[in-house]
Amino acid sequence: xxxxxxxxxxxxxxxxxxxxxxxxxxxxxxxxxxxxxxxxxxxxxxxxxxxxxxxxxxxxxxxxxxxxxxxxxxxxxxxxxxxxxxxxxxxxxxxxxxxxxxxxxxxxxxxxxxxxxxxxxxxxxxxxxxxxxxxxxxxxxxxxxxxxxxxxxxxxxxxxxxxxxxxxx
Amino acid sequence: xxxxxxxxxxxxxxxxxxxxxxxxxxxxxxxxxxxxxxxxxxxxxxxxxxxxxxxxxxxxxxxxxxxxxxxxxxxxxxxxxxxxxxxxxxxxxxxxxxxxxxxxxxxxxxxxxxxxxxxxxxxxxxxxxxxxxxxxxxxxxxxxxxxxxxxxxxxxxxxxxxxxxxxxxxxxxxxxxxxxxxxxxx
Numbered sequence: 001x002x003x004x005x006x007x008x009x010x011x012x013x014x015x016x017x018x019x020x021x022x023x024x025x026x027x028x029x030x031x032x033x034x035x036x037x038x039x040x041x042x043x044x045x046x047x048x049x050x051x052x053x054x055x056x057x058x059x060x061x062x063x064x065x066x067x068x069x070x071x072x073x074x075x076x077x078x079x080x081x082x083x084x085x086x087x088x089x090x091x092x093x094x095x096x097x098x099x100x101x102x103x104x105x106x107x108x109x110x111x112x113x114x115x116x117x118x119x120x121x122x123x124x125x126x127x128x129x130x131x132x133x134x135x136x137x138x139x140x141x142x143x144x145x146x147x148x149x150x151x152x153x154x155x156x157x158x159x160x161x162x163x164x165x166x167x168x169x
Numbered sequence: 170x171x172x173x174x175x176x177x178x179x180x181x182x183x184x185x186x187x188x189x190x191x192x193x194x195x196x197x198x199x200x201x202x203x204x205x206x207x208x209x210x211x212x213x214x215x216x217x218x219x220x221x222x223x224x225x226x227x228x229x230x231x232x233x234x235x236x237x238x239x240x241x242x243x244x245x246x247x248x249x250x251x252x253x254x255x256x257x258x259x260x261x262x263x264x265x266x267x268x269x270x271x272x273x274x275x276x277x278x279x280x281x282x283x284x285x286x287x288x289x290x291x292x293x294x295x296x297x298x299x300x301x302x303x304x305x306x307x308x309x310x311x312x313x314x315x316x317x318x319x320x321x322x323x324x325x326x327x328x329x330x331x332x333x334x335x336x337x338x339x340x341x342x343x344x345x346x347x348x349x350x351x352x353x354x355x
Contacts, residue, residue, distance in 0.1 A: 033350035055351060062349055086243050086317060086346050109241055110230050110315040111347075130235070137235045141228045148227055 022119035023165045024101060028136065030149060031111025033058045036140075037152045039161065061105060061113060068093045094126055104129060112136065116165070128168045135160055175239045175251065178258025185236065185259070194288045201301060211298040218300070222307020223314075230312040233259065245318065245341045246270070249277050252309065252339075261285055278325060281335040292329050301329050306337060317345045 028037040035054040048056065069075075069090030095104040102122050106114045106129035114129050114136075139157035140146055146154070204214045233239070237255050253265040263285065269278040286302050300306075306322035313320045319342040326332035 031347065031350070059349075059351070086344055108231065108234050109239065110234055111317075112231065133231075134235045137232045141231045 022122070024117040026117070026161075026165065027054065027057055027113075027115040028152070029058050029113040029115075032149065034149060035151065039158065041162075041165070057115065061115065065092050095124075106130065106133065108133060125168065132161065132164065135164065175237050175255060178255040181236050181255070181259040182262050187262075190285055194285055197286050197304070198290060205296065211296055215298070215300050215303050218303035219307040219310075222304035223311035225304070226308040226311020226313075227315050229260070229308060230315040233312065245344075246274050248313070248316070248318065249279065249339060253279050257281065275341040277339055279337045279339060281337070284328070284335045287329055287335075290329060297330070300324050300327065302327070302335065309337070309339060317347070319343050319345065
């Protein structure tokens with residue numbers, strides 16, 4: 001049995017069939033760890049309640065970012081592990097892949113984190129996440145009825161997002 | 170692959186939706202006028218304009234980042250430059266220059282070459298203490314706060330008050346590092 005490496009992934013999730021949608025879920029966080037948005041398209045298994053799940057995801061990203069910056073062999077100046085960094089300081093990861101899913105991550109200097117979880121065979125989604133950030137600006141930030149820092153409740157945003165995600169993933 | 174550098178202010182200005190400049194100027198004028206009527210005190214109006222600007226700034230930063238491709242703002246000097254060269258161009262269509270850095274690089278002045286907010290405006294004698302464009306300083310403060318820079322923005326020169334240019338002083342108070350937002354015992 002092989003746990004690490006190996007080009008063929010096993011068990012592999014079903015290859016996407018229905019309407020080309022192989023995105024599992026998406027999270028949007030702000031700098032304070034508030035989950036602004038959670039969308040779920042295909043997630044058969046839930047192990048935690050929603051709040052714990054969001055916290056776990058945010059914590060994972062926060063630690064992973066600090067770890068990747070610490071591991072950076074190209075940068076001379078890097079703080080100790082766990083020492084708070086300024087936004088945008090140090091390098092950051094943009095995706096990781098397991099045998100069953102791929103997590104793509106983007107963070108803006110204003111602290112908005114966008115996380116998209118898709119089929120492990122999905123390609124580079126960095127441009128797509130940027131586009132989603134643009135959608136967020138147009139549909140959420142420019143909406144006068146939206147109070148910054150609160151969960152997003154916008155059907156229009158959700159519909160547009162669903163459509164877009166279906167087209168990429 | 171190196172990430173694409175920031176887009177130029179001109180390029181963004183050309184690609185975004187714009188409103189008629191006069192409509193914009195007159196709407197802003199009407200807003201200030203209404204504030205003067207409602208709040209009566211000039212000092213209060215200054216405060217209110219700053220607050221309105223702040224509220225705009227904390228939203229506008231995301232639009233700025235999304236459209237300009239700026240991916241980091243760590244260095245205050247670089248940031249001030251981007252505000253002047255890209256920010257002002259992108260949202261107001263004007264050019265601005267950064268001058269007068271202090272020795273430790275935490276304080277600079279931004280000079281606006283033109284100011285569309287103040288077209289057609291004359292301050293009457295009763296409003297001499299008014300910082301007519303105080304909304305701009307609020308916007309900068311709000312936007313920078315969202316990228317973790319606490320700043321203080323004040324007007325040094327204002328054509329409406331008899332000076333020969335519009336000049337803003339931006340002073341960096343502190344940069345706030347990112348912290349883990351949850352408490353352990355939650």
